[in-house]
Amino acid sequence: MSERPRSNRPVTTTESSIRILQRLKDNPGRTLDELTEELDIARSTIHRHLLTLEDNDFLFREDGRFYLSLRLLDFGISARDRISFFDVARRQVDRLAEETGEKVWLVAKEGDYSVHLYKASGASPLETSARVGQRRNLHQLAAGKAILAYLPEAESREIIERQGLKEVTEQTITDSEALFEELAKIRERGYAFNLGESIEGLNAVGAPIRDEEGVPVGGISISGPANRVKGSLLRDELPDKLLATIDEIHINIRYGNST
Known part of the structure; x- marks a missing residue:
């Protein structure tokens, strides 16, 4: 079986969201400042991603710290059901x-x-x-x-x-x-x-x-x-x-x- 094809034109905005989600999976409860320090992404860009993910219920915020939402559990269970x-x-x-x-x-x-x-x-x-x-x-x-x-x-x-x-x-x-x-x-x-x-x-x-x-x-x-x-x-x-x-x-x- 050959290696699956990979995009030669990746969508960088999508990749940025994935990196943020991965970081919050590995280190829950990060602030905007902490994510800016840890990721090579502009603070304003991270902020927009966080707000978009929060608006779509993939993240929630508590005392200025961001966490993965349980909405992701629904996606995981759907994936497992296949x-x-x-x-x-x-x-x-x-x-x-x-x-x-x-x-x-x-x-x-x-x-x-x-x-x-x-x-x-x-x-x-x-x-x-x-x-x-x-x-x-x-x-x-x-x-x-x-x-x-x-x-x-x-x-x-x-x-x-x-x-x-x-x-x-x-x-x-x-x-x-x-x-x-x-x-x-x-x-x-x-x-x-x-x-x-x-x-x-x-x-x-x-x-x-x-x-x-x-x-x-x-x-x-x-x-x-x-x-x-x-x-x-x-x-x-x-x-x-x-x-x-x-x-x-x-x-x-x-x-x-x-x-």
């Missing part, structure tokens, strides 16, 4: 979290990234900074590596070439050939491990969700603290439960309308 496997997979994720007692994530592949769609927590989940809606590089996650493993190799290499292999922890794989050796092993066994590669002290196992043609469109991971999720639990028990769940999702995706 994911064909979301409803059936969400029910299975809830059940898997109850069975394992660990945190279970449902993700979708969008472009070069993994997007967190939904999480379910078991009896003893580990709380992390991961959140619904977050985009992550595929190579950093168990479910993401599982997705990469089942893409055509040329497509996986194009993704890595475009996005690089950003290091998050000392365990993150940052060498492309080492990554592709691991992807081959993932295809052989059907699931991937994340051993402290995204968060130190966190282990996870992930597997891909594939459409009717076998193309990976998402994935599921089970994660927990490394001092608990290890040994036969990590290597055997959780993968077995995960693959059984994935099989049920695939049956629903491929034959749900005919049963």
